[in-house]
Amino acid sequence: MSQKPIIYKSWRELPLMTASMGDTTVNKTGSWRNVEPHHVEQVAPCSLRCPAGNDVVGFVTLAAAGKLEEAWHLLAETTPFPGTCGRVCPHPCETECNRDHLGGAINIHSVERYIADYFMDKPPEQKPGTFSGKHVAVIGSGPAGLSCAYHLKRFGHAATVFEAHSKAGGMLRVGIPDYRLPPEVLDAEIRRIIDLGVEIITGSRVGKDVSFDQLVHKFDAVFAAVGFTNSRPLGAEGDDGDDVVPGIEVLRKINLGMDDGVGNKPLVVGGGNTAMDVARSLLRKGKDVSVIYRRTRYEMPAIAEEIDELLAEGIEITFLATPVEVLRENGKMTGVKCIRMKLGEPDASGRRRPVPIEGSEYVIEADCVITAIGETTDLEFLPDDIRAKTSWNIPADELGRTAFDKLYAGGDVADGAGTVTAAIGYGRRAAIAIDAAFRGKPVADNAAMSPSLRERTGYAIPFEEINTAYFEDLPRSEPGSLKVSERIKTLDEVHQGFSEADLEKEAKRCFSCGTCPACDNCYIFCPDAAISKVKDDKNKLYLVDIEYCKGCGICAAECPRGCIVMKAVR
Amino acid sequence: MRALPHLKQFTEVAEQEIMHSGHVACPGCGAAIAMRLALKTLGRRTIIVFPACCWAVIDGPFPYSACSVPVFQVAFETASISAGAIRAGLDITGKKDINVVAWAGDGGTFDIGFGQLSACAERNDNIIYVCYDNEAYMNTGIQRSSATPWGSWTTTTPGTDFKKERKKNLLEIMAAHRIPYAATTTVAYPDDLIRKFRKAMSIDGFKLIHIFSPCPPGHKALEKDSILESRYAVESRVFPLYEVEHGTHYKLSMDPPQRPVRDYLALQGRFKHLTDEQRDFIQKSTDEEWARLMHFMKVSEAVE
Known part of the structure; x- marks a missing residue:
């Protein structure tokens, strides 16, 4: 190693006092780094679970910002039925919602419903694509x-x-x-x-x-x-009469405003949504309806909320029993002979198979049977x-x-x-x-996936990646619903929608998992001033200056919603 | 579809970047975050005085400086009086709009510069004195200071000889000087930090801002956890955020739901040798300090 010669200077050549002539940007501290941050927008679990492929975080955050028309157009990218889904979808999105761990899942279906209802009478203009000839x-x-x-x-x-x-x-x-x-x-x-x-x-x-x-x-x-x-047949003795009718047939008649053609004491057989719907519809028609299901509440395939509402309306469900014979006197149904069941080994659907208990037959009074044991x-x-x-x-x-x-x-x-x-x-x-x-x-x-999410690379942010320090523990809002005593008299809608204030409150609770709303946390907390805000670029909000980033990872740790991941430097 | 205003967490911080990249702070340095936010708030009409401390090194080797404002590097014990002298010079030349900031570590404040600090406060020199407190002499190799908390490991209090003395209460000492403004803040709450600097800028006289500043190598903590540690320090009430005006008016800045001190201790390797009883002791003394602080708050309210 060659020795540098020492240069001697007189005091006249030295400055009066030592003063810095430049800033430290000459010092590329990025060379210290072994991990580096990447801004990655990911897909939230709600969007990932939506069977229709809706960009849930997208429309909820737009609704929160009051941009209802943009939210409507975003929904229109994936579904023509937001008003319908906002009412009848069993909302798997809410089951997956990370907010569930902090105050309860976002009431996504009510937000969707609000957006749809807001434009129900006068939807924003939509144009079909250029005709392809097909x-x-x-x-x-x-x-x-x-x-x-x-x-x-x-x-x-x-x-x-x-x-x-x-x-x-x-x-x-x-x-x-x-x-x-x-x-x-x-x-x-x-x-x-x-x-x-x-x-x-x-x-x-x-x-x-x-x-x-x-x-x-x-x-x-x-x-x-x-x-x-088609409804599946009941499979009980004497199930071929006019007084044994398929549930979907009864629903069709009621929905089209026709006479339901059902007696006054119907027995609905089944535990799915059709059974719940037909039983509750008949209750509203003033019938003394009851339900019988061969397994227990736990195995019922119906939407849990529908079962709760049915029970709240006073309809009785007989669990662990199934009809074996329709009893008639002079051609008129007097009752249904049923047999008690117990649960055995799991079947192909993973639910425990019901097994009849011999000698446990008993009679339920009924003047007609409505089958809702599955459709085909x-x-x-x-x-x-x-x-x-x-x-x-x-x-x-x-x-x-x-x-x-x-x-x-x-x-x-x-x-x-x-x-x-x-x-x-x-x-x-x-x-x-x-x-x-x-x-x-x-x-x-x-x-x-929704076109708005297709360019994202990561999927389903888990709750652990949410930094809860940045979110308040606010409870979920529920819109009102008709009282049981009122709703069983009419076919009026049971659940009401959000008010404007409710919508804002609820939509603003959204973590916006995986979608960067430009909260500036990464920019504010960077000890090396290596993250800068990007203006006038639709795809980029922040730029990491890799030449100075020391890879401390504070930006990723303090990102409230998992939009930054640290990756090893190759 | 960007920039949804309701999801903003903090008030806008100034865009100006007066502290430059390329400084030589360790990754995840709390003091660097504090300086960056402070300078954004103070603006370019600012003069900084560094005694010997981490920032004397962080600022970079000659002829470079990370801060594009005038910086004076002074002897260890002279941060406050140097700043006071600069202020006197500015006053004579009629330059009133310049913030003079003494930026010292806990060693230069709690120990070595303590006499001068007291003298300067007594004279009520018109400066902002900032103590960024990383609770030991980190720059020279993690030696204990009088800001090191009870129970902490340092290289001079190793193993079972962990520090057995409590941390000095700087704010109470400074409050006893009846200076116009003294406040604690930390990097996890940028809103609070920025607000307190703004307030200090608007007050004539001696202002002290005590910043709790996590130090990943010195606290034996993960680099990414600096903000978390800072937040836990406040939530566990180990480092409560408050202000004292004129030495008598105490005001609590925030009172988040209490977190057990254990959560705060668990983030840092410097406390890992502590037994359950010792951790309980820290919890107990933290609660006592908090009760005492609450008492001051109450007295202040009664006086008002």
């Missing part, structure tokens, strides 16, 4: 069918929906009672789809009024979303060659693609998921797949 036939105007048609129209394809009933809406129309989903809401949302340019032909049953082959011949693709139409599909409309290759459903992948030429399927007829939101999501994914097929492009892996 035309798709959609069989069934339920949530899956209409969602698919709506998105196809947005993508620029023509869509014609064939509906067997006199009114569009499928299960939304005939399967969900008015007290949960008022017909005006459904009408408004369907009107919006029609206004976009979707053609709906009602009273036209495929397989009868128009043949499936005709559709395949005439259209560029066919999306089958016929849903569950009716695939009679399909030609024999396709019919032969299907089972109870039309097998389809999650994008609705089937093994058959031009045929796509979605909703209950494909997966039997049984919820409106799942059907809406299925319809949208199928529309994306059909669009991709028309344009000869592959479907992206994350096509199921």
Whole structure:
């Protein structure tokens, strides 16, 4: 090592006092670093769990900021039915919500409902995509069918929906009672789809009024979303009379304003949503209704809130019993002989199988039986060659693609998921797949997500990544609902929506997991002044100056919502 | 769809970046955060005086300085009087709008500069005296100071010989001087820190701001936990945030829900040798100090 020569200077050459001539930015302290921060926007668990693919954090935070129209448009990216979903969806988003650990989950469905209701009468203008020349036939105007048609129209394809009933809406129309989903809401949302340019032909049953082959011949693709139409038979002795009726049939009659044709003391068999809906509808018609279910409350497939409300309304559920024989005198039902059950080994669904207890038969008084023990599909409309290759459903992948030429399927007829939101999501994914097929492009892996979330790389922020020091422990708000004594007399909607003040309060509780709202924490706390705010860039809010970042990780630790991750320096 | 105002946590801090990157503070240094926020608030019309302390090093080697305001490096015990002298010079030349800040560590304040600090406070020199307190002589290798808390490990109080003396109560001492303004603050609460600097700037006379400043190497804590430690110090009431006006008017700045002292101790390796009984003792003495502080608050209210 060569020695530097020592330079001697006289006092005249030295400055009067030592003064700094420059700043320390010459010193690149970034070389100390072994980890570095990356601003990464991630997908919140609520958005990830939404079967319809809604950007939940997106619309909730927009609503909190009072930007309702932007929130509406964001929802319109994924669903044509925010008003419906805000009412009837079992909201898995709220189950996953990280806020649940601090004051209770965000009341997401009420926020969605508020946004939809705000624009119900006068929705913001939406334009269909530029017409591609392709035309798709959609069989069934339920949530899956209409969602698919709506998105196809947005993508620029023509869509014609064939509906067997006199009114569009499928299960939304005939399967969900008015007290949960008022017909005006459904009408408004369907009107919006029609206004976009979707053609709906009602009273036209495929397989009868128009043949499936005709559709395949005439259209560029066919999306089958016929849903569950048939009730499973009761399987008890004497279940073939007129006084044993399927639950969905009764619901259809009530929903279309017809006479329900049911006696005064009906017994509803089943523990699913249909059973709850039909029992509560009949109660409102003044019937002395009761429910019987062969397992326990724990195994009931119905939405928990629906069960609670049914019990609150005074309807009795007999658990662990099932009908074995319908008793009649002079052709008129006098009662139902039932047998007690006990729970045995778990079955294919993971629930414990009910086993009859021998000799425990007893009689329940009833003048009619309503079956709601599950629904199944009716695939009679399909030609024999396709019919032969299907089972109870039309097998389809999650994008609705089937093994058959031009045929796509979605909703209950494909997966039997049984919820409106799942059907809406299925319809949208199928529309994306059909669009991709028309344009000869592959479907992206994350096509199921809202377009606003597709560029994000990380997924499902866990609660541990939320820095709770920055959030107040505020309780969840619930909108009002009709009193039990009032609601059992009418078909009026049970639950009310949020008031403006409630909406603001509730939406502002959102952690906004994984979405950076530019809170400046990383900028404020950086000890090295290495994080700067970026202006005029839509995709970037902060810039980390890697030349000076020492990798302390304070920015990641103090990010309230997990938008910064520390990665090892390569 | 960006910048949702309701999700803002802190008041806007000034955009001006007077403290530059490239300084040589350790990663996660609380004193660097304190200086950055303080300078953003004080602005460019500021003169800083550093005695021997971490910041004398952090500021960078000659001929560079991390702070683009005039900085004077002075002898260990002379931070306060140097600042007072600079103020006197400015006053003579008629420059009234310049903030003169003495920026000293706990060693230069609690121990070595203590006599001068007291003298300066007594003369009520018009300066802002900032003590960034990392609770030991961190710069020279973590030796104990009279700001080191009971129970803490340092290189001069190692192992079972951990410090057995309590920390000096600087604010009470300064309050006894009846200076116009004395306050405690810490880096986890930028709003509080900025507000107190603004207030100090608006007052004539001797102002003291005592900043609790986590030191990852000295506290044997994780670099990323500096803000967390600072927050826990306040939440556990080990370092309550309050102000004292004219030595008699005590005012609590915030009273977050109480956190057990154990949570605060658990973040730091310098306390890891403590037994459960010793931790309970710290909890007990913290509670006593808090009760005493509450008593001062009450007396202040009664006087008003």
